[in-house]
Amino acid sequence: MNWSLESAETAAAPQRGGSEMDEFIRRNVMMVKLEDMVAWGRKNSIWPFNFGLSCCYVEMATAFTSRHDLARFGAEVIRGTPRQADMIVIAGTVFRKMAPVVKQLYDQLLEPKWVISMGSCANSGGMYDIYSVVQGVDKFLPVDVYVSGCPPRPEALLQGLLLLQESIGKQRRPLSWVINEQGIIQREENQVQRVIRGPERIAATELRSPDEV
């Protein structure tokens, strides 16, 4: 679906000869398939669950506050209970003692639901290959986006969120249990960011010296 905002000054004025009705329709009516509309709505209205485990949660909270302002991406309705949320950011280390609790919280999220794994610990255990830590939350939850870093910068989480939104926008789900075939249809495969961004990263030959601010 193609849709954009335009400012009042640059918006096309009603054309001479066209009726007011035509203009009204042009501005207010969109022709779109229902499933595309739903996907677009899902993509832009993620309700994250207020959930944090450790250090990463501080950076996640930073992403909510003024400078980074998660609200710009329509994902700021932080819910205190999983039953009102549809996205969980596993922000921090997943501990053996905490894992059953995380599982239960995930089970209580509303369908359709998504998981962002934030930070090295949640991705793979990170620097904590230790008896009390689960080596990655994907040992017991399906993960949609992995955000790297220890902890990731708030910007990295925002990028992860945008990737998730992009992916949600491409997903088509049955509109009801009686309509369509069941199951998620991924319109396009999600691409590996390492592959997409690789050339750009390698192209950087001169890095800023750490001797200057």
Place this chain on the structure above:
Amino acid sequence: MRVPSAVSVTENLNAPVGVAVVEYLRAVFGDNILHEQVTCDRIPTLWFAREDIQHALTLVREQSFAGKRFEMLLDLTAIDERVRVNRTGQPASEFTVVYHLMSFSGNSDLRLKVPLFDDDLHLPTATVLWPNANWYEREVWDMFGIRFDGHPNLYRLVLPPTWEGHALRKEHPARATEMDPFTLDDAQTDIQQEALKFKPEEWGMKRASEDSEFMFLNLGPNHPSVHGAFRIAVQLDGEILVDAVPDIGYHHRGAEKMGERQSWHTFIPYTDRIDYLGGVMNNLPYVMAVEKMAGIEVPERVKVIRVMLSEMFRICSHLLFYGTFAQDVGQLSPIFYMFVERERIFNIIESICGARMHPGWFRIGGVAQDLPQGWERRVRELLDFMPARLDEYDSMVLNNGILKRRTQGVGVYTTQEAFDWGVTGAGLRATGYEWDMRKQRPYSGYENFEFDVPIAVNGDCYDRCAVRVEEMRQSLRIIKQCVDNMPTGDYKSSHPLTTPPRKEKTMQDIETLINHFLSVSWGPVIPPNEVSMSIEATKGINSYYLISDGNTTSYRTRIRTPSFAHLQMIPAISRGFMVSDLIAIIASIDFVMADVDR
């Protein structure tokens, strides 16, 4: 039998209380003191048999020495000595229990040790003397399997109740990848959840009194106002809180076990993540402890750089506390303002260290690199910008009538109670007791700075907040002095154990090159010793007790964190209040779960 040491424990001891207590214990116990151990931190360390320890602790607790008392049980832990090589002169022991006592009035420490053997691991409890011994003893039981006779609730504290084995024993695997892969099917989830269920009877709680039935409310382990993975089960009569049981261990990252695996150098990043709001300030007690064992003197410039960054992190941590404190009692907006300052400070920290929250930037014998050009300008901008903002926050938060009514007179404790529960930092100062490690035992050159130690009088939630707010102003003062008087010189020491060592000469002679290679690849070898180093961290006294067995890794790393002690106190200060007061109390403590469970 007493084994005479080459050097007396009281020699070179500048605290008269330390001398007095040792002489007193010598007079009472005579040859029953098994050994007087000399450690490089010059804390008198006396070994007692299991039969004598409770008597000795009682005397230390109840007597005064040179007019001063030992008010606090700062730490209680154990050492698995079974594979330790360098134990010259120490009594035979497989597991040693260590008591670290602290005299605030006399500014002195005392360490008592008890040798135990694997087939007979038990000793009398100290909970009858210090209430805060409760959690420490439970932790020792959990981690080492040492039982404390007479302990009221000797359950596991940190590891899940279903755990097998005791994690800090040397035979317990350290890595998750050494153990069976973790799986969590539905049946497992049910078993684990069932084990975590709160059973009031286990805690000696009744389900009803004569006239009412109690309600049990479970907060956590995921609850927006418990600040992390922390759980507290509350017993309620109507809305009045009868009792509470904090349940921790949901954030245990095995940092102490990690210390036995990582080299002295590569453990530094793990310290950052102990009090994860304290950043490089966590590195400080650790690197200073290692430096003390290695005999490294760091250059003046290093000291001032370390102080400056530590104080920045103190402000960052206090700002987060300030915002969340206001948020927890219902003020939603202040935190959005306070994160602006945090971002400014993180910008500076990032331009100096290259990372925001966990730079891991201090090194054994120095810091990672010199300050970048132009750092002063950025710091000065902060110094210009921040005081006005702090004043604005005063009118927004501290002078807010609703906030005052929610927090004044709530969660009150006295100085004596603070000592009994091991409370340090702003929580202790809010009771009117002026104690700050930076003043009382200056480290890293704090003696050269002018700053005040803010105190309050009532010891309630409001005062704890007010003290921290004033501390931010004092931290700004210290940072200003750092900028104005930054010494020139090296950013790392020339001592051979400095890690990584200085590189200038490595390409000139083979000896330095070999040393450099070993120090970087294997890590430095620290001479066998024991040391304890405490600092005034963001939340109270943070102390590292390190034991080197003359190896590239630590033999035992004990991390005494302030939040652990503070959390234990919640039930004692919240009885009789309402649930909403409990939230204010929890917010006012300013804890971080990584600092509790490590």
